Amino acid sequence: MSLRHALLGLLAVRPSTGYELAKEFEGDLGRHAWQAGHTSVYPELNRMAEDGLAEVTAEGARGAKTYTVTETGRTELHRWLMSPPGPTRARNEYVLRMFLISALPHDDALALLEQIAESTGDAAAELRAVREAHPDDGPLLGADGFGQLAAEYGLRQYEAVRDWARWAAERLRDEKPA
Amino acid sequence: MSLRHALLGLLAVRPSTGYELAKEFEGDLGRHAWQAGHTSVYPELNRMAEDGLAEVTAEGARGAKTYTVTETGRTELHRWLMSPPGPTRARNEYVLRMFLISALPHDDALALLEQIAESTGDAAAELRAVREAHPDDGPLLGADGFGQLAAEYGLRQYEAVRDWARWAAERLRDEKPA
DNA sequence: GCGGGCATGTAACTAGTTACATGATTTT
DNA sequence: AAAATCATGTAACTAGTTACATGCCCGC
Numbered sequence: 430m431s432l433r434h435a436l437l438g439l440l441a442v443r444p445s446t447g448y449e450l451a452k453e454f455e456g457d458l459g460r461h462a463w464q465a466g467h468t469s470v471y472p473e474l475n476r477m478a479e480d481g482l483a484e485v486t487a488e489g490a491r492g493a494k495t496y497t498v499t500e501t502g503r504t505e506l507h508r509w510l511m512s513p514p515g516p517t518r519a520r521n522e523y524v525l526r527m528f529l530i531s532a533l534p535h536d537d538a539l540a541l542l543e544q545i546a547e548s549t550g551d552a553a554a555e556l557r558a559v560r561e562a563h564p565d566d567g568p569l570l571g572a573d574g575f576g577q578l579a580a581e582y583g584l585r586q587y588e589a590v591r592d593w594a595r596w597a598a599e600r601l602r603d604e605k606p607a
Numbered sequence: 608m609s610l611r612h613a614l615l616g617l618l619a620v621r622p623s624t625g626y627e628l629a630k631e632f633e634g635d636l637g638r639h640a641w642q643a644g645h646t647s648v649y650p651e652l653n654r655m656a657e658d659g660l661a662e663v664t665a666e667g668a669r670g671a672k673t674y675t676v677t678e679t680g681r682t683e684l685h686r687w688l689m690s691p692p693g694p695t696r697a698r699n700e701y702v703l704r705m706f707l708i709s710a711l712p713h714d715d716a717l718a719l720l721e722q723i724a725e726s727t728g729d730a731a732a733e734l735r736a737v738r739e740a741h742p743d744d745g746p747l748l749g750a751d752g753f754g755q756l757a758a759e760y761g762l763r764q765y766e767a768v769r770d771w772a773r774w775a776a777e778r779l780r781d782e783k784p785a
Numbered sequence: 786g787c788g789g790g791c792a793t794g795t796a797a798c799t800a801g802t803t804a805c806a807t808g809a810t811t812t813t
Numbered sequence: 814a815a816a817a818t819c820a821t822g823t824a825a826c827t828a829g830t831t832a833c834a835t836g837c838c839c840g841c
């Protein structure tokens with residue numbers, strides 16, 4: 430039930446409507462950490478309100494409901510974050526693809542690794558360029574921090590995958606030299 | 608429906624029983640890429656056999672059924688791996704925790720980041736030691752390759768997270784110097 | 786002969802996705 | 814006035830988990 434904690438965390442950073450929360454999952458959050466559509470978000474917010482973790486603190490235009498985390502919710506988020514995670518489960522189709530490369534014949538595997546190195550390298554370069562353009566030293570905590578933490582994580586992630594793919598491609602090239 | 612492709616990939620590397628396949632998900636595969644219990648694996652294998660992607664090629668002791676990928680299955684795996692992935696979805700509770708750190712108060716966030724840097728650093732050091740001990744230059748493709756690819760990915764992953772946590776901790780220390 | 790690991794499965798449940806549905810505001 | 818975007822929701826379905834259930838084989 431991590432969706433609940435994801436929403437709790439987002440609300441702890443800043444009160445939001447379900448619509449805004451759902452959009453967060455389209456960025457780095459959804460790409461690297463947790464992903465959910467608005468059809469999961471709205472019912473979960475209702476349940477969280479029932480359970481006293483969040484409450485509706487404003488109603489705006491178009492029936493928009495702004496949720497705010499309650500003290501109970503904040504306590505629960507703190508407890509969850511500070512308690513050691515059990516064996517942690519992951520689902521990442523992209524990583525799965527990388528692992529399965531060893532099931533391919535040599536030439537296909539090599540081509541795929543080179544393609545992975547290139548696309549992750551491009552993604553990393555792009556993110557690095559964006560970061561150089563805004564050397565904003567805003568606070569790492571709160572609303573801005575969330576974005577910075579996530580962006581930096583994404584950048585380092587792409588670089589790690591790029592380097593891994595380069596390593597694997599090089600080993601593969603040595604293995605069967607034409 | 609990535610479980611199907613995960614199983615297809617594992618079977619393409621080496622014919623296995625459902626039991627063996629289920630165990631694979633307890634290692635690096637389940638930790639970083641895809642995770643499933645035996646109760647998902649057995650029904651899916653049956654469905655894959657029905658769909659002609661795999662077949663039972665041996666029956667051993669204790670009712671063990673060894674599945675082998677068919678030519679159709681191998682073609683499908685190849686098609687899937689070589690076709691560009693759409694926007695890829697990820698679910699990783701550990702990463703989610705990292706992103707939500709910005710919802711914590713300064714001191715808790717710093718303590719947690721330091722703890723993450725330490726535990727991922729330890730994990731990386733351990734994996735690196737194991738690798739130094741076995742500098743096996745076995746082939747990167749096929750059964751061994753799968754393990755090597757996954758192990759190397761895991762190692763680089765832990766190092767990337769360790770470095771990210773160190774970066775974040777350092778920024779946080781500067782932000783509010785006691 | 787007994788305990789642990791091998792080996793398979795079903796049933797009930799939970800979480801999340803896709804498709805459908807509606808309507809209000811803002812921008813062009 | 815139309816299009817885009819904001820904003821919320823329900824229903825049917827799919828995927829995966831937890832709990833339950835069974836039994837065989839091997840080492841001690």
